Amino acid sequence: MNSSAAQTNIETTADGQLKHFLSTSNHSRETLTQILDLADSFISFGKREIKKVPLLRGKTVVNLFFEPSTRTRTTFEIAAKRLSADVINLNASRMSTSKGESILDTVYTLEAMHVDMFVVRDGASGTAELIARHLPDDVRVINAGDGRHAHPTQAMLDMFTIRHYKGDFEKLTVAIVGDILHSRVARSQIQALRVLGVKEIRVIGPKTLIPTKIESMGVVPCYDMDKGLDGVDAILMLRLQHERMEGQQIPSKQEYFYRFGLTSRRVALAASNAIVMHPGPINRGLEISSNVADGPQSVILPQVTNGIAVRMAIMSLLMGGQHSSGGAK
Amino acid sequence: MNSSAAQTNIETTADGQLKHFLSTSNHSRETLTQILDLADSFISFGKREIKKVPLLRGKTVVNLFFEPSTRTRTTFEIAAKRLSADVINLNASRMSTSKGESILDTVYTLEAMHVDMFVVRDGASGTAELIARHLPDDVRVINAGDGRHAHPTQAMLDMFTIRHYKGDFEKLTVAIVGDILHSRVARSQIQALRVLGVKEIRVIGPKTLIPTKIESMGVVPCYDMDKGLDGVDAILMLRLQHERMEGQQIPSKQEYFYRFGLTSRRVALAASNAIVMHPGPINRGLEISSNVADGPQSVILPQVTNGIAVRMAIMSLLMGGQHSSGGAK
Amino acid sequence: MNSSAAQTNIETTADGQLKHFLSTSNHSRETLTQILDLADSFISFGKREIKKVPLLRGKTVVNLFFEPSTRTRTTFEIAAKRLSADVINLNASRMSTSKGESILDTVYTLEAMHVDMFVVRDGASGTAELIARHLPDDVRVINAGDGRHAHPTQAMLDMFTIRHYKGDFEKLTVAIVGDILHSRVARSQIQALRVLGVKEIRVIGPKTLIPTKIESMGVVPCYDMDKGLDGVDAILMLRLQHERMEGQQIPSKQEYFYRFGLTSRRVALAASNAIVMHPGPINRGLEISSNVADGPQSVILPQVTNGIAVRMAIMSLLMGGQHSSGGAK
Numbered sequence: 001m002n003s004s005a006a007q008t009n010i011e012t013t014a015d016g017q018l019k020h021f022l023s024t025s026n027h028s029r030e031t032l033t034q035i036l037d038l039a040d041s042f043i044s045f046g047k048r049e050i051k052k053v054p055l056l057r058g059k060t061v062v063n064l065f066f067e068p069s070t071r072t073r074t075t076f077e078i079a080a081k082r083l084s085a086d087v088i089n090l091n092a093s094r095m096s097t098s099k100g101e102s103i104l105d106t107v108y109t110l111e112a113m114h115v116d117m118f119v120v121r122d123g124a125s126g127t128a129e130l131i132a133r134h135l136p137d138d139v140r141v142i143n144a145g146d147g148r149h150a151h152p153t154q155a156m157l158d159m160f161t162i163r164h165y166k167g168d169f170e171k172l173t174v175a176i177v178g179d180i181l182h183s184r185v186a187r188s189q190i191q192a193l194r195v196l197g198v199k200e201i202r203v204i205g206p207k208t209l210i211p212t213k214i215e216s217m218g219v220v221p222c223y224d225m226d227k228g229l230d231g232v233d234a235i236l237m238l239r240l241q242h243e244r245m246e247g248q249q250i251p252s253k254q255e256y257f258y259r260f261g262l263t264s265r266r267v268a269l270a271a272s273n274a275i276v277m278h279p280g281p282i283n284r285g286l287e288i289s290s291n292v293a294d295g296p297q298s299v300i301l302p303q304v305t306n307g308i309a310v311r312m313a314i315m316s317l318l319m320g321g322q323h324s325s326g327g328a329k
Numbered sequence: 330m331n332s333s334a335a336q337t338n339i340e341t342t343a344d345g346q347l348k349h350f351l352s353t354s355n356h357s358r359e360t361l362t363q364i365l366d367l368a369d370s371f372i373s374f375g376k377r378e379i380k381k382v383p384l385l386r387g388k389t390v391v392n393l394f395f396e397p398s399t400r401t402r403t404t405f406e407i408a409a410k411r412l413s414a415d416v417i418n419l420n421a422s423r424m425s426t427s428k429g430e431s432i433l434d435t436v437y438t439l440e441a442m443h444v445d446m447f448v449v450r451d452g453a454s455g456t457a458e459l460i461a462r463h464l465p466d467d468v469r470v471i472n473a474g475d476g477r478h479a480h481p482t483q484a485m486l487d488m489f490t491i492r493h494y495k496g497d498f499e500k501l502t503v504a505i506v507g508d509i510l511h512s513r514v515a516r517s518q519i520q521a522l523r524v525l526g527v528k529e530i531r532v533i534g535p536k537t538l539i540p541t542k543i544e545s546m547g548v549v550p551c552y553d554m555d556k557g558l559d560g561v562d563a564i565l566m567l568r569l570q571h572e573r574m575e576g577q578q579i580p581s582k583q584e585y586f587y588r589f590g591l592t593s594r595r596v597a598l599a600a601s602n603a604i605v606m607h608p609g610p611i612n613r614g615l616e617i618s619s620n621v622a623d624g625p626q627s628v629i630l631p632q633v634t635n636g637i638a639v640r641m642a643i644m645s646l647l648m649g650g651q652h653s654s655g656g657a658k
Numbered sequence: 659m660n661s662s663a664a665q666t667n668i669e670t671t672a673d674g675q676l677k678h679f680l681s682t683s684n685h686s687r688e689t690l691t692q693i694l695d696l697a698d699s700f701i702s703f704g705k706r707e708i709k710k711v712p713l714l715r716g717k718t719v720v721n722l723f724f725e726p727s728t729r730t731r732t733t734f735e736i737a738a739k740r741l742s743a744d745v746i747n748l749n750a751s752r753m754s755t756s757k758g759e760s761i762l763d764t765v766y767t768l769e770a771m772h773v774d775m776f777v778v779r780d781g782a783s784g785t786a787e788l789i790a791r792h793l794p795d796d797v798r799v800i801n802a803g804d805g806r807h808a809h810p811t812q813a814m815l816d817m818f819t820i821r822h823y824k825g826d827f828e829k830l831t832v833a834i835v836g837d838i839l840h841s842r843v844a845r846s847q848i849q850a851l852r853v854l855g856v857k858e859i860r861v862i863g864p865k866t867l868i869p870t871k872i873e874s875m876g877v878v879p880c881y882d883m884d885k886g887l888d889g890v891d892a893i894l895m896l897r898l899q900h901e902r903m904e905g906q907q908i909p910s911k912q913e914y915f916y917r918f919g920l921t922s923r924r925v926a927l928a929a930s931n932a933i934v935m936h937p938g939p940i941n942r943g944l945e946i947s948s949n950v951a952d953g954p955q956s957v958i959l960p961q962v963t964n965g966i967a968v969r970m971a972i973m974s975l976l977m978g979g980q981h982s983s984g985g986a987k
Contacts (some may be wrong), residue, residue, distance in 0.1 A: 046443035050387030052415075058708030059394060060736060071438065078442050081415040086739040088711075088732055105939060109729065112962035113736050114704035120330055280438060284431075304441035375772035379716030381744075400767065403746055407718060407771050410744040610763060633770035 024192035032178035042309035056085035079311035125149035155188035157307040178238030338581035353521035373637035385414035408640035484517035486636040507567030512637035700967035713744035716756035737969035783807035813846035836896030860888035
């Protein structure tokens with residue numbers, strides 16, 4: 001472990017252990033691999049008769065969602081309960097807006113109740129980190145999506161899925177397709193893929209939805225989907241937000257699907273055993289055709305299964321370092 | 330067990346064990362009696378100091394309510410928690426409508442998280458069965474009310490209550506009173522009473538609220554409440570939906586109560602020890618007078634108590650068959 | 659114990675044990691002190707690795723909130739879960755208004771599910787007591803705030819905090835500042851402070867927000883904040899409700915803060931080691947300046963921590979008397 005770097009990195013403890021999980025960019029390849037390895041051990045777990053381990057027994061986990069997401073909240077709730085934690089769901093926007101309390105006052109109040117871990121989602125970039133910076137040393141934060149910035153647990157379940165089906169990252173070419181510009185998922189995927197040393201990352205989409213100078217992130221932009229998919233090992237589709245349809249960024253649903261929808265014909269352009277991924281929920285007929293989503297190369301549902309295991313792994317690792325971090329508390 | 334029938338019945342496993350509970354019509358008298366007998370053992374349980382057994386420990390139960398019902402959701406949540414399950418409450422309408430995901434995509438996603446049992450409520454008939462038909466072999470579904478079609482756990486707690494107070498079904502005459510036409514409760518009650526071999530079923534209500542040809546269900550329609558109640562052993566009142574009052578089906582509240590409200594005078598027309606039942610919440614002064622609802626022959630609150638025991642019994646039986654069903658999963 | 663008084667007091671059992679916690683006025687100094695002493699033993703608990711004791715294992719606690727309050731509900735949910743209870747959260751307004759069920763019918767229905775304890779919050783005064791009067795002998799009720807009447811668990815956490823920092827009540831002068839007229843917190847604080855034998859209680863605020871004849875409650879009214887704070891040991895700020903700002907009771911925010919806002923200058927008028935308290939959430943710059951709220955004499959966050967311990971203590975004491983009360987049930 002690089003302990004000098006660790007000291008300036010909010011996401012690790014002074015002795016280099018995982019403390020918060022706010023991004024996929026602030027962690028070493030060893031750390032991300034450690035998460036994937038531990039998640040492997042939780043995969044078989046989901047099929048056991050008793051899907052419960054006492055790793056977080058007596059711990060209080062708060063799902064603090066300033067931006068509502070039933071789906072993501074449910075994955076964290078299930079993961080925490082299978083680790084035997086007590087889980088409190090807070091639709092925090094209601095709490096704070098109805099009485100004018102600030103985010104930090106809300107967090108300080110909850111922390112005073114001896115909450116051990118916050119799972120934070122917000123529409124603004126940086127909220128999870130802001131919270132992490134203001135908490136005592138023994139409280140943990142997981143970023144469950146902040147604005148357009150990052151969605152690191154989604155990216156990690158994607159990494160798990162890629163490794164599970166395709167093996168060694170260093171031999172793989174991966175394509176991310178869709179609205180790269182607004183996607184926190186894409187940003188976290190790109191960072192994770194780079195840390196893990198993937199051979200090549202292509203980002204595919206209309207020019208209006210790919211940031212200029214994206215090459216500086218170490219990826220190859222592609223505005224022609226057929227060319228971009230050529231020979232890739234994994235196709236990572238993004239969800240197209242409906243609100244984008246009404247602006248000037250996309251001409252029409254038909255036009256979008258014609259140019260960037262994933263069809264069987266296009267899947268055939270990739271490597272013969274390429275996998276098709278999507279963070280869900282899918283827009284059938286918009287960014288992906290139903291026969292591809294439900295087809296033999298789709299691993300969209302395994303991604304969901306893997307998501308529980310990956311979140312259990314991250315939560316376990318964070319709490320494992322809870323008492324070695326010393327206590328300002 | 331009739332194993333050839335079982336193979337075509339979605340509600341049982343290949344070897345005849347209870348798999349889903351979607352209706353009261355697809356089960357044999359033996360199965361319904363087995364549920365009632367097991368529920369008997371859970372009745373004393375509610376009075377114990379520690380109201381918890383580990384029968385569903387480590388299992389994940391999702392209350393998937395597309396149609397909100399705090400009351401019914403609470404009964405399933407309490408029953409599942411007393412069986413030591415982890416319970417996830419999902420107000421699914423929000424999830425699906427806000428992002429345009431279909432019901433089946435929602436269910437597939439949840440199933441991929443290794444949910445063991447879905448408790449489903451929806452305003453449309455057939456939703457619970459639709460879901461059951463699309464899940465792997467080791468996942469269980471309970472219908473908590475689907476449109477006008479069925480509400481089988483409500484009917485089973487009613488059967489439990491009747492048997493508890495009145496004994497042998499074959500000697501009993503039962504009246505169901507109110508809006509038969511729109512009631513999933515009435516439909517499930519009639520089917521359960523027939524499977525259990527009750528002597529006579531009368532349905533009482535205005536002609537506008539009793540289906541034509543109801544005789545084909547094996548019941549006797551009655552448009553005069555005084556005549557219909559003559560000598561019955563159990564009076565099963567239905568809740569009148571307020572929205573019916575504004576249409577042409579009922580002239581006025583006063584008129585409805587005058588013709589079909591359950592008063593002390595009318596209770597006296599039944600057998601001397603007849604019981605008065607209602608699924609709740611009651612409309613005092615509309616379908617039932619307060620002094621009857623709170624009177625000595627009312628078993629409305631015992632019905633609620635029995636509802637927890639019956640739901641615990643059904644959940645236990647379904648999960649008991651989980652691992653004998655083999656696994657497509 | 660005074661058993662003749664106990665028999666007429668709804669909040670205690672026939673043999674004088676704590677049964678409900680609806681007020682701070684119906685309990686003896688011994689009982690309130692017993693709560694504070696037990697809470698003391700739960701304080702260290704929040705810092706343990708496993709924050710869970712089985713005192714309420716197998717018990718069902720319902721948070722029955724007719725008036726929404728995420729913050730208060732969360733404190734009770736965390737307290738109950740750390741005692742190993744099963745917790746059901748009910749946004750009861752939805753349940754009752756959507757189907758027209760009365761509060762008592764709702765409570766009777768829940769009680770029939772063998773709920774052991776209700777935590778009740780309502781906008782109307784007296785709701786928790788109304789419910790307590792209609793439940794069987796072995797069911798417990800905690801008042802989590804009823805209209806302008808009482809908020810006794812908040813007052814008890816305040817007493818705990820005062821005792822923790824300042825010691826013997828009989829030597830202390832305490833000031834309560836703000837909207838005394840509409841505050842259930844102030845009412846419960848005054849009653850608790852009197853039962854516990856505090857030396858002097860001052861209430862400070864504009865004449866429009868202090869009840870006439872408040873002296874009959876055993877307190878000294880003060881319309882000049884500087885004078886009122888002179889030499890006090892504890893300053894208990896109240897939250898100013900925003901809706902008061904728009905009426906005729908307060909001229910403007912600026913004017914209110916100028917006359918009754920707690921600033922560093924005013925804190926200096928109190929005893930040198932005086933503590934500053936607030937039930938939260940705070941309105942920074944309205945009733946309290948940020949530098950005081952976050953300053954060295956502020957114990958606002960410790961109040962929150964203490965709130966969990968005090969609520970665990972009250973819940974434990976209530977349930978400890980559950981089976982000695984005999985059973986109408």
